[in-house]
Amino acid sequence: MKLIADHLVYEYNKGTAQARRALDDVSFVLDSGEFVGLIGHTGSGKSTLVQHLNALLKPDSGSIYYEGADIYEKDYDRKALRGKVGLVFQYPEYQLFEETVLAEVSYGPKNMGHDKKEAELAAYAAIKRVGLEDECFDQSPFDLSGGQKRRVAIASVLAMKPEILVLDEPTAGLDPAGRTELLDMIAELKEKEGMTIVLVSHSMDDVAEVADRIIVMDKGKIVFDDIPTEVFKHVSELETMGLAAPEMSYVLRDLKAAGIPVNEGAITLKETKEEILRVLS
Amino acid sequence: MAKKKIGEKTAPEGRPSSFLQIRKLKYEYIRRDEENNVEGITTAVDDVSFDVKEGEFIAILGHNGSGKSTLAKHINAILFPEEGEVILDGMNTKDEDKLLDIRRTAGMVFQNPDNQIIGQVVDEDVAFGPENMGVPTEEIKQRVEESLKTLGMWEYRNSSPNRLSGGQKQRVSIASVIAMHPKCIIFDEPTAMLDPRGRYEVIRAARALNEVEGITIILITHYMEEVIHADRVLVMDKGKVKMEGTPREIFSRVEELKELRLTVPQVTELAWELKKSGLPIPDGILTREELIKEILKIMKEYIYR
Numbered sequence: 001m002k003l004i005a006d007h008l009v010y011e012y013n014k015g016t017a018q019a020r021r022a023l024d025d026v027s028f029v030l031d032s033g034e035f036v037g038l039i040g041h042t043g044s045g046k047s048t049l050v051q052h053l054n055a056l057l058k059p060d061s062g063s064i065y066y067e068g069a070d071i072y073e074k075d076y077d078r079k080a081l082r083g084k085v086g087l088v089f090q091y092p093e094y095q096l097f098e099e100t101v102l103a104e105v106s107y108g109p110k111n112m113g114h115d116k117k118e119a120e121l122a123a124y125a126a127i128k129r130v131g132l133e134d135e136c137f138d139q140s141p142f143d144l145s146g147g148q149k150r151r152v153a154i155a156s157v158l159a160m161k162p163e164i165l166v167l168d169e170p171t172a173g174l175d176p177a178g179r180t181e182l183l184d185m186i187a188e189l190k191e192k193e194g195m196t197i198v199l200v201s202h203s204m205d206d207v208a209e210v211a212d213r214i215i216v217m218d219k220g221k222i223v224f225d226d227i228p229t230e231v232f233k234h235v236s237e238l239e240t241m242g243l244a245a246p247e248m249s250y251v252l253r254d255l256k257a258a259g260i261p262v263n264e265g266a267i268t269l270k271e272t273k274e275e276i277l278r279v280l281s
Numbered sequence: 282m283a284k285k286k287i288g289e290k291t292a293p294e295g296r297p298s299s300f301l302q303i304r305k306l307k308y309e310y311i312r313r314d315e316e317n318n319v320e321g322i323t324t325a326v327d328d329v330s331f332d333v334k335e336g337e338f339i340a341i342l343g344h345n346g347s348g349k350s351t352l353a354k355h356i357n358a359i360l361f362p363e364e365g366e367v368i369l370d371g372m373n374t375k376d377e378d379k380l381l382d383i384r385r386t387a388g389m390v391f392q393n394p395d396n397q398i399i400g401q402v403v404d405e406d407v408a409f410g411p412e413n414m415g416v417p418t419e420e421i422k423q424r425v426e427e428s429l430k431t432l433g434m435w436e437y438r439n440s441s442p443n444r445l446s447g448g449q450k451q452r453v454s455i456a457s458v459i460a461m462h463p464k465c466i467i468f469d470e471p472t473a474m475l476d477p478r479g480r481y482e483v484i485r486a487a488r489a490l491n492e493v494e495g496i497t498i499i500l501i502t503h504y505m506e507e508v509i510h511a512d513r514v515l516v517m518d519k520g521k522v523k524m525e526g527t528p529r530e531i532f533s534r535v536e537e538l539k540e541l542r543l544t545v546p547q548v549t550e551l552a553w554e555l556k557k558s559g560l561p562i563p564d565g566i567l568t569r570e571e572l573i574k575e576i577l578k579i580m581k582e583y584i585y586r
Contacts, residue, residue: 041476042447143312146345173392173473175344175503177542202476205547242478247506247547251569258573260580269547273554280560280579 001163001196003030003053003085007062010048010220014060022048023059024220030164030198035190037211037228038200041242045220046200047090050166053198054078054085083112086162090169092153096141101127101152104141108160119159126159127152131185147178151185158189165189166198171206183210208232208246208267216243229265248272300335300465300497301356305365308351308520325351327520328365335370335464338491338498340508340528343517344542349501352517353467356499357387370464385414387465388458392473394450403445403453404429404438410461421460428456431494432486448479455486465497466490472504480504505532505546509567516541533564548572 010023022045030036040046051057052064055071055078064071071081089095098104106116106123114122127137130151136144141152150170157165167186171179187210189195201207207214207228214231216224218241224231232238232245235253239245251272252264262279266272308326311319325348333339343349354360355367358374370386372379391397400406407425416424429435432452442450451471458466468487472480484507490496500511508514514531516524518541524531531538532545535553544550552566552575562575 041478173345173470173503175542176505176544177539178345204477242476244477248551251548251551251572254569254573255576258577260573260576269551269554272551273558276551276555276576277558277560280576280583 001032001067001084002065003164004065005029005049005052005062006065008049008052008059008064009061010052010057010059012048021220023052026062026217026220026222028215028222028225030196032163032196033190033194035187035197035210035212036199037207037214038198038217039202039204039207039214039243040217041202044217044241046217047168048220049217050087050168050198050200053164053166054082054087056087079112083108083160084162085164085166086157086160088154088157088165088167088170090172092156093141093146093149096149096152099140100138101132101141101144102137104152105155105159108156112160122159122161123155126155129158129189130155131181147174147182150174150182162195164196164198166200168200169202170199171201171203179206186210202243204232204238204244204246208248216241228267232267233264299332299368300337300370301333302368303332303352303355303365304330304368306330306352306355306362306367307364308355308360309363310351324520326355329517329520329522330365331515331522331525333497333499335497336491336495337513338488338511339500340511340514341499341501341517342503342505342508342514342531342543347517347541348520349517350469351520353389353469353499353501356465356467357389358383359389381414385461386463387467388461388463389467389469390451390454390458390471392470394447394454394474397454397457398442398450401441402438403434403440403442406442406453407457407460410457414461424460424462428460429453431459431490432456433482446479447475448482451475451479451483452486455483455490459490459494459496463496465499467499467501469501470503471500472502472507480507505544505549509546516543528567529565532567 005026005028008023008026012020012022026049038046052059058072066081069076096104098107102123105126106119109119109122132151141149171182183206186197190197199211211228214228215222216231232249235245246267248269249267252262252266255262256264260279262275266275306326306329310323310325312321312323314320329352341349355362356369358380361375367374369383372383374383398406400409404425407428408421411421411424429438432455434452434456442453471483487498487500488510491498509528511528514528515522523541532549535545538545548569549566552562552572556562560579566572
């Protein structure tokens, strides 16, 4: 699996006075098994970009190639693509509609043309994979807690067995333990099943913990595309864009400024702790 | 007014001691099935009592479903107690005649900025509240100007709200609330949908309204970093207040918080981890400055030993 975004340009309100370029010459390559954090402030173009990945939006120019094929070609099977590139929107729990969790999650695979049994088997596996209990199967999704509803919504996408899973702000509104549990679950999808993950977020701390590559967007352009430690070296540029580096990189920066010979570059709590202990021992 | 120090309790003196009194408050949701039969009862708020002084900044933490929002909705009479009572600025929320006064005294800012803005233009939205209250036109103009200026949104007065960022929209929502001149504002996860800059803008606005205007603030949030400036923190679990104290006291209890599905600010957690590894660092470190001071102290001791 390989996805290539090639010089994407997308304009909102085209031809009017309010025309605005949401994507301005965006190019990147997504390789199989990567965990990419996509970061940018509100309005930077992240959600617009994400909606191109499974051809929900069509660029004004440029294209996307999935496994070598142009997804905007006239005869391209975009329905199949939407099974392969699974998109979990913001606050997906508002999109639940079926009467039971099982019906909700098997809706996708049924829609893809699988028979009832296949669809329910896929749904079963997906529900288990997001860590919901068997008791949930026959419950109405509306009776579940916020965190559980979100898991159901993610399971609905997983049931279509995507190769790439794109999640837009999956942890928004969850309590701290809920955030950690969900991020761990997503990390596991990559570790255990080799799924490619694109995590859209404005929480640097979330992304720093899990992603192995970060793409930063600002005003419709890709500004940085690198491993996390490299990206978070650009603290002042990130701040100008309305973003921030993870809290831990500020700790190390301030320690260094105070004359303590730490090496910057650590971004997770564990790395930072080890770095401080190393200097003090 | 003197600037508050982080974690210090500085409720203004010489004011009535209890602005808000919550007494043995209990509230239950009845769960029903499709045929409207009662399936069961969830106790969302369970025997909660506490007082808030005028001018205090209170933060309420708790995991999803712990009862924070249900509690908050009792303060300005969106929900009414089934048992116990809520007295806001001398008014019992059960007193129907006082309903409008209560809602004027305590305004509310919710999570989603898009659900709270009704005007087509920013200043129209801010004028909506005072208009409804029957404020004279000239005074409405003044209030709109003063509210928007307080929130740093005056230059956007003629903008359409849907062209603003999330943080800007939330500031318009706050301006709309303060145009009604409330004594208290309840913020129910106001930053959950915002990016870092938006979060900073909203929390800075809440602190300024508290410190400069003396407005009582009740902030519900899942972001631990946002509560370190509060006078007092309440932690809820299963409808009850499980912990209460200054941010420093609360964030010294890392393990208890984790059991309640919460956490501590990242710096606090780092300090706590370093302490567990044997460094002499006190509990309840709240800021980077505090942590760095402690580490410098340790460095010095190494050098002079």
